[in-house]
Every structure is written in C-alpha cells, then in structure tokens.
Amino acid sequence: MQIPNRLQPFYENLVFERHDNQMVINFGPQHPSAHGQLRLILELEGEKVTRAVPDVGYLHRGMEKMGENMIYNEFIPTTDRMDYIAASSNNHAFALTVEKLLGIEVPRRAKVIRMMIVELNRIISHLFWLATHALDVGAMSIFLYCFREREFAMDLMEDYCGARLTHSSIRIGGVPLDLPAGWLEKLKSFLEKMPENIALYEGLLSENRIWKMRLENVGIITPEMAKSWGCSGVALRGSGIQWDLRKEQPYELYDEVEFDIPVSDSGDSYGRYKLYMEEMRQTVKILHQLIEMYPSTSSEIMAHAPQYISAPKEQIMTQNYSLMQHFVLVTQGMRPPVGEVYCATESPKGELGFFIRSEGEPYPYRLKIRAPSFYHTGILQDLLPGSYIADVVTIIGNLNIVFGEIDR
Incomplete structure (x- = not known):
C-alpha cells in the first residue's frame, strides 16, 4: 500500500502487530x-481514541487557483460553494476585501441590506447546525422543528x-437589488416568532438528561488550545475568550447596532451549544435594529466608482459612455491598484478572511482564503485522544465544520 507523505509520521509510529484491544x-x-x-x-x-489524524482533500477543487484565473466579479458565485450553508457570508467577505483594495465606500x-442578508444567513446556518448536530446525537424532533424555521x-x-x-446576493460595491415590496414585513413576522422557537429548542434539549450526558464535559477546548490552533467564532468564545470581529474590528454598520457577545467558560460541547442558542437571540436583536434603520437611508445601493463598477442599469440603457464602460468591465474586468490586502469577517463559523495580492491586472496575482473550519478540523488531533468512539461524532458535529471551505 502506498502511504501519502503527509501520513508517513503517523504510520511509522503505529504497531501493526495484533493486540486484543488495539x-x-x-x-x-x-x-x-x-x-x-x-x-x-x-x-x-x-x-477509547488514543490517536487521531484528520486527512482532508477529498473535496478539493482548487478554488483559490480558480480565483486567480477569474476577473473579480466572476469569482463571486464560486465563493458560494465554500460554506454553502451560509453562502452570502462568503460573498460578503470577498466583496469587502476587494472594496478595501479599491478604496471605495459602499452606500x-x-x-443595511448586506447586514440583513448576512445576519439572516447566520440564523439559517445556526438552525442547520442545531438540526444536524442533534440528529447525530440521537434527537429526531428538533431536526424537524429547526428545518421548519430554516x-x-x-x-x-429566495424573495x-x-x-x-x-x-450570489452581494456585489463588489454594494448589492444588486433593493429589498422587494413587503420583504421587511415578512422579515419582521419571522423575527417575532424566533424567540418562542428558540425557547422551544431549549425546552427540548437543554435539560434533557441524554443530551447533557452526551455533551457535558465532552470535547473540552482549553483557552490555550483554542488560541494555539487559531480557533474563532463559537469554538473560541466557548473557551472563555470574548472575541468577535463585529465588535473588535467593526465593519459595515456593526458599530451602530447594539448586541452582546455571549461567552462560556465551560469549554465543552454543551457550553458551545448554549452559545449558539444565545447568538440566534442576538442576531434577532440586530435584525430588528436594521429594520428601523432602513427607511432613513437613501435609495443608492451601489458605490459610484466608474473606473471599477458599472453604472446603474438605467444609465447603461440610455447613455452611450455608461454602456461602453459596462462592456469593458464585464468582458475585460476592472484593474485595481497594485498592493496587498487582507479583510476578515465574523462568519457563522468564525473568522472568514480573504487575502488578495494585486499587480494591477484584471485577475488577482494571489488569492488566499482563511476559512474557520480548516482550523477547527486540525484541532481534532489534539481534541479527540482520550475520548470514546461514540463521542467522536458529537465533537465533530459540535465544532460545526463544513468541507466546502476546508477543501478549497
């Protein structure tokens, strides 16, 4: 059997002689x-697990290399395929990075619309996590309830x-569409029911003795382990470290909305579960504030930067220069300034960042993605030893990893 080089150290230390319990x-x-x-x-x-080696790469698609061979706008639909449970969060992080490179300000x-979309995405992602995690552990009903709200x-x-x-709901320079008529009323109706639904989820799980036995003191991540492995999001805050990029390095309008950053000192799977519940409540709180902010904003939804961004459709259809400029941007792509830029956002799973090196060409010279699930998979080799085989499923599900953003 041909053993891959990356796994050689693991196999060299294994004893292949038969032992009754190994x-x-x-x-x-x-x-x-x-x-x-x-x-x-x-x-x-x-x-009992004595050693664990994560072996990734079975979903690898060369996404970063694809980004280096696409014009900037062309790459946005590809970012959807990373964390496909919360696609708009990927669109948003990439768009913010390119905007930082271009030095443009979004209306x-x-x-406001972007924040609504990504925070709604956060609820969708957390509901999906709770449904599948509970199903892994053995709870069926919660799966049906979560998917109903999702x-x-x-x-x-879709509306x-x-x-x-x-x-593909976010564009470089803004958003492609304004909110449709009646959308805010539908969102408000959805948000009004969420606190009651979250209480229902907690009523089914929080004091359930089987749920607590499967999660309490399982998968304990110490603060030192979390920092040394580069954990972020709930995996970091579940270890008692209060760090959320929406607070620490505010982007968009997060410095204008009020919300709390829930933290747990337990470090175990149960503590992280409680954080996900509280995060959904805080997201509902943020969305209510955004609904109030929306009517006071102007009607512009795209930045004015003719060198990089197409004019509004009305101008393209009526003005010759705008039509020619749009044709060049679509067929040849924009030419951003020369330089390097890194921008990170707080995605539902943690810190999602993009690094771009520009040589002034329509294509990035280098594109690198910092995806949270990659680090939360690496930590398994320190986290799983000492656990039982039945707890492996609990720990993997609790860390909320998705392989679209690991095997890029």
Whole structure:
C-alpha cells in the first residue's frame, strides 16, 4: 500500500502487530456523521481514541487557483460553494476585501441590506447546525422543528435574490437589488416568532438528561488550545475568550447596532451549544435594529466608482459612455491598484478572511482564503485522544465544520 507523505509520521509510529484491544480504523470519508468528506484515521484502545489524524482533500477543487484565473466579479458565485450553508457570508467577505483594495465606500442602504442578508444567513446556518448536530446525537424532533424555521428564512432569501442555497446576493460595491415590496414585513413576522422557537429548542434539549450526558464535559477546548490552533467564532468564545470581529474590528454598520457577545467558560460541547442558542437571540436583536434603520437611508445601493463598477442599469440603457464602460468591465474586468490586502469577517463559523495580492491586472496575482473550519478540523488531533468512539461524532458535529471551505 502506498502511504501519502503527509501520513508517513503517523504510520511509522503505529504497531501493526495484533493486540486484543488495539486497532486502527477509518472514520469517513463516506460516513453520515463526517459532515462532508472528512477522513479521520483513529487509533483505538478498546473504545477509547488514543490517536487521531484528520486527512482532508477529498473535496478539493482548487478554488483559490480558480480565483486567480477569474476577473473579480466572476469569482463571486464560486465563493458560494465554500460554506454553502451560509453562502452570502462568503460573498460578503470577498466583496469587502476587494472594496478595501479599491478604496471605495459602499452606500449606507447597501450596508443595511448586506447586514440583513448576512445576519439572516447566520440564523439559517445556526438552525442547520442545531438540526444536524442533534440528529447525530440521537434527537429526531428538533431536526424537524429547526428545518421548519430554516425554510421560512430561506424563503426570505429566495424573495430577495431568487436563490435558496447559493445566493450570489452581494456585489463588489454594494448589492444588486433593493429589498422587494413587503420583504421587511415578512422579515419582521419571522423575527417575532424566533424567540418562542428558540425557547422551544431549549425546552427540548437543554435539560434533557441524554443530551447533557452526551455533551457535558465532552470535547473540552482549553483557552490555550483554542488560541494555539487559531480557533474563532463559537469554538473560541466557548473557551472563555470574548472575541468577535463585529465588535473588535467593526465593519459595515456593526458599530451602530447594539448586541452582546455571549461567552462560556465551560469549554465543552454543551457550553458551545448554549452559545449558539444565545447568538440566534442576538442576531434577532440586530435584525430588528436594521429594520428601523432602513427607511432613513437613501435609495443608492451601489458605490459610484466608474473606473471599477458599472453604472446603474438605467444609465447603461440610455447613455452611450455608461454602456461602453459596462462592456469593458464585464468582458475585460476592472484593474485595481497594485498592493496587498487582507479583510476578515465574523462568519457563522468564525473568522472568514480573504487575502488578495494585486499587480494591477484584471485577475488577482494571489488569492488566499482563511476559512474557520480548516482550523477547527486540525484541532481534532489534539481534541479527540482520550475520548470514546461514540463521542467522536458529537465533537465533530459540535465544532460545526463544513468541507466546502476546508477543501478549497
């Protein structure tokens, strides 16, 4: 058997002589609880994990190299395929990075709409996480309840951009569409029901003795471990470290809305579950404030930067220069300034950042993505040893990893 170079150190230290209680098994990459194409090589002593090696790459698509061979606007639909549970968060992070490179300011209305979209995406992502995590652990009813609310949220996304899963709902310089008539009323109706629904989820799970036995003191991430592995999002805040980029490095209008950053000192899977519940409540709070902010904004939804961004459709259809400029931007692409830029956002799973190196060409010279799930998969080799095989499924599900953003 040909052993890949990256796994040589692991295999060299294994004892292949038969022992009654020792074995090496493959968890995945085709496993219903692997949450994508995750392959874990587990060394077991009885039912206890003594060693774990994550082996990724089964979903690799060369996404960063694709980005280096596409014009900037052309790459936006590709970002949907990273964290496909919250596609607009990827669109948003990439658009913010390019805007930072171009040095352009997005109109206020576009910022409000963007925040509505990404915060609604946060609820969609958290509901999906709770449904699948609970199903992994053995709870069926909660799956049905979460997917019911998720469908209503996805209906709102579909009303806005026409897509339910891969949205492409954000553009460099703003957003493609204003909110449709009646959309805010539908959003408000959805938000008014969410606190009651979250209380229902907690009523089913929080004091359920089986749920607590499966999650409490399982998958404990210490603050030192979280920082050394580069954890972010709930995985970091669940270890008692209060860090949220929306507060620490505000972007868009997050410095104008009030919300709290929930933190847990337990470091275990149960503490992280409680944080996800509280985060949904805070997102509802943010969205209510954005609904109030929207009417006071002007009607502009795209930045005015003719060198980089097409004119509004009305001008393209009536003015010759705007039509020619639009033709050049679509066929040849914009030419941003020479330089390097990194921009990070707080996606539902943690810090999602894009690094771009520009040489002034229509294509990035270098594109690098910092995806939170990659680091939350790496930590498994320190987190799983000492756990039982039954807890492996709980820990993987609790960390909320998605392989679209790991195997880029």
